[in-house]
Amino acid sequence: MNAKFTRLILTLFLIGNIGYSQKDNSFNIKKQLDYCAEQASKTLEVIPNDGTSPRTVANRSKDWEFVNYKDWTSGFWPGELWYLYEATRDKKWEKEADKFSQFLKPLSVSKANDHDLGFQIFNSFGNGYRLTKNPEYKDIILKTADTLATLFNPKVGTILSWPHNKYGGHNTIIDNMMNLELLFWASKNGGNKKLYDIAVRHAETTMQNHFRLDNSSYHVIIYDYETGKKIKGITAQGYSDNSMWARGQAWAIYGFTMVYRETKDQKFLDFAHKLARVYLDRLATEDLIPYWDFNAPGIPNEPRDASAAAIVSSALIELSSYTKDATLKKEYLTKSEKMIVSLSDHYQSHDVNSAFLLHSTGHKPAGSEIDCSINYADYYYLEALLRIQKIKK
Template sequence: MKIRLLFLSFLFITTLFVNAQTLKKDIVSLDLKTQLEYCKVHTLNTLTALPNDGKSLPRSIPAKSKEWNYVDYKDWTSGFWPGQLWYVYETSHDKKILAAAEKYTNYLLPLTNTKAADHDLGFQVFNSFGNAYQLTGKKEYKEAVLRAADTLATLFNAKVGTIQSWPHAKYGGHNTIIDNMMNLEMLFWASKHGGNKKLYDIAVKHAETTMQNHFRPDCSAYHVVVYDPETGQKIKGVTAQGLSDDSMWARGQAWAIYGFTMVYRETGDRKFRDFAHKLARVYLDRLPKDMIPYWDFNDTDPQAPRDASAAAITASALLELATFTKDSKLKREYEEKAMKMITELTNHYQSRYENNALLLHSTGHKPAGSEIDCSMIYADYYYMECLARLEKLMWVKRFF
């Protein structure tokens, strides 16, 4: 296992170097330095506008508004704001950003010491404490992630083979949503950094079960799959936030592409990489020309809202998936389309003077009439992650 992971690390660095060569012109044309400065300025503006209570976390800004809607640490989106701060600090080294990142990360500390309410602990804790530890090496951040990983694992049902997403929801059984793939990263990380080795096995089993049951024949994802908690049998696939039970919800497919790419990175098992290719294919083949998806691929209304968050998540995933792709033509397709997504978001979806978020035009929960055509904190987080990943590619180019 160690030899395979060392080989994968070497392969990642090698392919990162090759990608840096081919992506250099695209990154330069994006003017990465200017975009990172834009993100820093808007992040500082949001920081200045926040209530001075240290407890209000930005979640969304409605269309035509300049004011953030705030949540507390219990909200599923709570980890994205401190996570964004850590990315901005990583790319700017601004001490004011660092202080804010530490402040808002520590505000989430109760999540690491309480019973799991749902699967979102990964979003909440790994995006905040995980990024914090990787940038600072502080022991207390690592310990927080390890506690949260153990807590998340308590939602695992061995008979089903997945982590339950919503213990409070009424879907007629043990429910698992596609978003949950993202939260496996915390389990993988914890298992490799002093946590229980069983966390690795839980994450792998969840990914395998999801791969088997969560997708239609064309590899589009259900939002929710419901299982019998006693037998482990799949009962049905449904949607909560998509157009219908049979439609391809854009953000859900983005979570799947990102999630299975990450699982391949953590395991080196080619079945996960090959599946990520299939998930990316159905998404890419159905995109509109500007590369930004409608909130659901099956919504035929030409005025249907777009989802910038799905575009940012997918672009970030494709940048990584390209590094694992041996086929040079496919690798270049991923690179080019990721850059087109990022460039389109930069040129036509940045909020600029409309508000202090980074991006406009995301869709939260359209069936519920909630957060439609909004600025969303998780869209900003993954957009910032894209830019941070591109900066690393430029660093590799300079280093070599």
């Protein structure tokens, strides 16, 4: 079957089986994108002119909490603005995206404080360069990739996540998989070729050490600095060290899917399928929006995590494009789209606040950001909408 015919079949499946057609108005992607633009416009009106960006709206509040460029979530807001520019080609969004991206520029010339430089710089300047080819953006990305690489420990084989953490040892968190994309991109766009090797080594070491026998992910792995030996696994933001924290598994699915895209190494694709399998098989909610931890003891009275659903939905769309198994492809697309429809129909913020989504959970064990709106949920929700739109076209 040739690629053109495959795309045709996939498009027909999406339109006919999932109900995205304009005829029955069951799910209108443009309507959701317009909603995101409207909400973002409201947020722009309340952001102080002090170099900060919106991160969280607490439960039962209308007011954003703002953070400076050093916060690990600082790249998601400018990333959303770049996605809105991609969706609309309205210069308003390009101008605002550039403005909020520029606030993050000092990260490219500062000492690395943690692994989140990919989230911060690639979501902002990375999307900006993809859409505008502004050479200034490229220079910032390349400098930041070199900075991130300074956290790599060759004895361990991973990038250090938290240099100032409380656990001791060389720690690596599953979120770090997402930041490898910055290194892959830089290695292929004028940066040091060793960045590619660092990213691959990190992914291989993580694949070997970061997962339980059932392919569920720990949040944190502690390694010995000198020997590289794995000491223990911790699930800091989940219910317990042996529980499956929803967003951690989401980062893993997305991260290994991305690593396959960048390397075309079959072992990473096979592993991404395994990670998706345990997530989908254990996802017991009817609307496919997970509880914050799959093993939380108070289910069904535990908070949901819309951010995990948005991340997984976006990842499954990409993962579906890499499988030749028609049944598996259909499952990924069907469930991904159901997640997006559920988020759109039942989790949007509307008049509650100016974020896109409600009901995300950041760090429940610490009592932080529980059942609230969070910028990274909005970012991946918008990304998933754009990915679905591209499939339709």
